[in-house]
Amino acid sequence: MALIELERVRHLLVCPRCRSTLADARGGLHCTSPDCPYQASAGFPVSGRWPVLVDFERSVLSREEVATGAGTDLTRPIPAGRADRLPAALARVWKPPNRVAPQNVDLLLRALPGPAPTLLVVGGATAGNGVDAVYRDPRVQVIGFDIVASPMTQFVADAHQVPLPSASVDAVLVQAVLEHVLDPALVVAEIHRVLRDGGLVYAETPFLQQVHAGAYDFTRFTASGHRYLFRRFEELAAGPVAGPGTQLLWSTDHLVRGLTRSDLAGRVARGLMCWLRILDRLVPASYAMDDAPAYYFLGRKRDAEMSAAEIVAYYRGAQTTA
Template sequence: MLTDAPNLIAITDLLNRTLIDPVDGTRPVAFPPEGGELVFQGGNRYPCPGGAPVLIDERASLFQVAEVVAKVATTQNRAYRDRESTKNFIRQRILPPLSRDSHYAHRIATLAAEVEDAPVLILGAGDKVETYRRAFPHSAVVTTDVHIQFGSDLVCDIHKIPFADGTFGLVLADQVLEHVVRPWVASAEMERVTRPGGLIYAATPFAFPHHAYPYDFHRFTATGLRFLFPHSELIYIKATEGPASAAAVFLSSTLIDLSGRRLIRWLALAAGRLLLWPLKYLDRFTRSQSNLQIAAAKGLVFVGRVDGKERSDRELIDEVRGLVRH
């Protein structure tokens, strides 16, 4: 749903000026929507459950509007994050995590300082809607996802982002592109809706188990991430968590998969967390940007600045070659 934060007026104005129909590219007749529907000048109508427009072109998407409205679980299930669940409380609050992106808060704070008051688009906000709004306090932050499980501002499929060209000063997709059928199409859309000089942030897992079944399609090397954004100047590609974190996660998964019985799998999860959590601290001893760290990273992050320049494959590969210190 639309945020109740102080910048509500700014967000409403932004959506009124920049939203487009994902089918024909026309603008809304009026925003906010009236009567539970958002009507576009081309005549298409989209439902707005809880005030969140569901802007999906069903001809080109895995997701269907009726399923979104009915809250059918797809890429995420709200029950998995249910804070009233004892099992979730133990898993999320008591058992130690197997990995930790220790530089995440600094990266986000740096982005917030650079974008200042420019509009920010969050793709795949998940259950972090309020977290993102707090992270960019001076910006109109638009949160999106492919469902309405956690109260995003609107629903869209990022193969067709329903905003005009050059709308945002930052487009952020954290742990999203692996869940996209055609990530090269989605990344081109991300560049399209970012204003010249604006920033793109894309973080993805690399050495990490299959998850969010069956909506997990891809893994990206540092090279693969760079090639997704050829019209952006490279600021950096870094490992978010290194090979020790990846090892801990896979060892834990191995323990869990030794049995098909739910109770035993739960006990194996707990045992794995308690036994393996110290492994992640070995990542501190791997040289930053070393070949080993990037080759076996649990996750990677790309940050770039959109400049519209055409880059050849050779230019892109040379950039990636220069990332690694041997």
């Protein structure tokens, strides 16, 4: 795995509130700026081996949860999902491989500069679907963080305030994360900030997808809305992650769950109707743009941003206006 050791990342970490450098303190880290509220010796705690670099006054994660272990246990590795515990053949039915991510990640990796580029994974507590190549490439130096701790992360942080300096990484991967943050535009602004000039971003974000993660699911984007979210990036590739067949399959799953009040019944229905995904291949791209479960975006950092007129003209779906 290309994940950088915490000791090698430590010198990059900054205060999430004011971005000043950090210093060691008993039981954690503190900000070195005398004007920062996190300058006190109890500024940022450590949970297990993970520094918790969160501005608690502006986050869904509280200091009390970290201190008492309430809510999510930060020191406990995230358990494998149901699909990961199934035999390979059944796992592919329940959680089919993402067919667009490997292609786009390959484009991302080939576009990275230099012999040892740095790639930041936002929400990296678990490996995303189809992005394994990021962790297998010996050339890439991976930094990962999430709101929960994981063997695949070096620190805990809130994506609204990334505790890294400006222009410090070459690429960012943010897959199935932006629906779980309160202010996606602020998170994308943080991604833009930490990227070096010409840095790359790869994102996948839901559109027609049912609520997941319960109370921590907030937002959905159309294709045009997703593009405008990344308006300060040059588009290299963008499109639907899957099509209407997949969306119908997920809706069937949740319809059966609602009728039967049983998650198991929904999962069984999803397995029996898995052939619906094949229909994605029969749907033209323009129609898929209007009815996709999720969209991807691969882009390069720039200073200029799209105008209102440009985003209206960007629409690639099948609908026409009179």
